[in-house]
Amino acid sequence: MIEFLQVILAVIVLLGAFATALSRDPFNKLIALGVMIGGIMPFIVDRGYLDVAVVVALVAPVTTIFVLTLAWRRDEHGA
Amino acid sequence: MLADYEQVLIAAVICWLLFVTIDVLFRLPEKGGVSGASAIGKKIEADGGDLHGGYMMGNIVSSPDASAGTLLAACGVYVAGLPGGLAAAVLVYIGNRICHDPGYAGTTGAVLASLMVAGLAGIGFAPENFIAGMVIAILTIQGLSHRYASRLLGSLWGWRS
Amino acid sequence: MAELIALYICGVIALFAALRCLIEKDTYLKLPYLNVMNFAVAGIIVLVLNHPLSLLAAVAYFVGSTLEANAIASAKAGGVQND
Numbered sequence: 001m002i003e004f005l006q007v008i009l010a011v012i013v014l015l016g017a018f019a020t021a022l023s024r025d026p027f028n029k030l031i032a033l034g035v036m037i038g039g040i041m042p043f044i045v046d047r048g049y050l051d052v053a054v055v056v057a058l059v060a061p062v063t064t065i066f067v068l069t070l071a072w073r074r075d076e077h078g079a
Numbered sequence: 080m081l082a083d084y085e086q087v088l089i090a091a092v093i094c095w096l097l098f099v100t101i102d103v104l105f106r107l108p109e110k111g112g113v114s115g116a117s118a119i120g121k122k123i124e125a126d127g128g129d130l131h132g133g134y135m136m137g138n139i140v141s142s143p144d145a146s147a148g149t150l151l152a153a154c155g156v157y158v159a160g161l162p163g164g165l166a167a168a169v170l171v172y173i174g175n176r177i178c179h180d181p182g183y184a185g186t187t188g189a190v191l192a193s194l195m196v197a198g199l200a201g202i203g204f205a206p207e208n209f210i211a212g213m214v215i216a217i218l219t220i221q222g223l224s225h226r227y228a229s230r231l232l233g234s235l236w237g238w239r240s
Numbered sequence: 241m242a243e244l245i246a247l248y249i250c251g252v253i254a255l256f257a258a259l260r261c262l263i264e265k266d267t268y269l270k271l272p273y274l275n276v277m278n279f280a281v282a283g284i285i286v287l288v289l290n291h292p293l294s295l296l297a298a299v300a301y302f303v304g305s306t307l308e309a310n311a312i313a314s315a316k317a318g319g320v321q322n323d
Contacts, residue, residue, distance in 0.1 A: 001288055002244070008251040009284075012258045012277075019262045027267045027316055031274055034308055035258050038281045041301055045285045050293040053285070057301035061308040068315045083245045115313025122268040140275045141310040143303060150279055151299055154286040158295050167295060174303035178310055210283045211246035214253050217279045221272040222257050 001046045012039035026071045030064055086204055090212030094149050095219065097195065098188055099235065101145040105184040108135035108236040112180060116141045128226045129233030136221060136229060142180040143171055145188030146217055152193035153209040156200065164193020247287050254280035267316055271309050278305045 016036030023029045037060050044053045081089070102108075108131040111117030116137030123133030139146055148171045155167030168189035175182030196209050220228050254277050261273035282298040 002247065005247060005251045005284070005288075008255045012255060015258060015262055025267065027312055028270070030308075030312055031267070031270050032262060034274060034305060035261060035277065038254075038277055038301075038305065039258070041281055041297075042284045042288055045294060045297060046288050048289065050289070050291065050297050053297040054293075054300045057297065057304045061304040061311070064308045065311050068311055087245065087249065113310060113314050114317040115310055115315075118313060118317035119268045119271060122266065126269070136272055137313070140271045141306065141313055143306055146279075147302060147306070150282060151295075151302065154283070154298055155295050157286060158290055159292050163292065163295060167299065170296070170299040170303075174299065174306070177303060178307055205243075207243040207246040207287060210287060211249040214250050214276075214280050214283050218253055218257070218276055222253075222260065222276040225269060225272065 001042070005042070009039050009042055012036075026067075030067065034060075034064070081203070083205075083208065086208040087211050087215070090204065090209045091215040092212075093195070093199075094153075094192070094209065094213045095216040097192060098145040098149050098213075098216065099220075099232070101184060101188045101191070102135060102139075103232075103235055103239050105145070105187070107138045107144060107184060108132060108232060109240075110134060112138050113141055123225050123229050126226060128229030131236045132229030132232030133225075135232050135236070136225070139221065142178040142185075143174045144180075144184045146213070146220075147171060147174075148185040148187070148189030149192040150210065150213045150217070152189040153196050153206055153213055156193055156196045157206040157210060161193060161197040164197060165190070168193060243287050247284065250280045250283045250287065254284065268313065271313055274305075274309060278302055 016032050019032035111134045119137030120133030124130040151167040152164040155163035171185045171189045172182050175185045257273050257276035261270050264270045282302045285298045286294050
């Protein structure tokens, strides 16, 4: 991978991580987590671990759906 | 043989025309397919845009339609030639079914785009320039200004219906 | 090195879209910027490694992130309607 792309993707990962840590709203937190995972994916592919990349790409949205279900239930009972 | 940046610009214009035409022909701006797409359209209208353009942008966000088909078909032609593009069309159809969508727009876009990219690769266009061109085309629709992009799409939809 | 210019364009657009996505305040208006970043990352995945399985990885990433955006938008819209 060329150096320019490494710098840009590292900036995306760091920005996504800080935004995930700092945001309050659960939906905004999940969107920032999606930005972070999008920055990580090309690093996995660059090493040649394509099977790992497919598994990560399929597990991440399932995790998001589980977290959304949990957040929705907590709001419903908390209100 | 054109230079690379000229090829990217020409590919961006061709991809923009292809996916906007297919999306408007398959009536994506008519209504939001899922409740999230309708909510995005109404939010864009509340911000000063057009309702039908907002519905189309919401549909692009919430299911892989002709724009995703064009990008993935260009990727398929880049890795494996014309059979790769058709394999990408099958995968886009499966992805559409996962996202609760009929899948006609995405599959049609992928098949037409793979034929177009493979045909233009024969006369000197490189397939990777179509990937860059499609990313530029989706940036002009979804990433620069929601208000003016939705007005442009809404006027195209008014001309269609 | 024809794919170099395509990689530069995809990288710059991915960074631009990620910045606009994180700066934007409203949840619904964040999602189109996230979609632009997903397009750029799917292009980068294929351009970085030219192998038939990387097409499968790009499609899996794109469909997965689209499903994620769909779930976030629909959950937020449904929650607002129920309240």
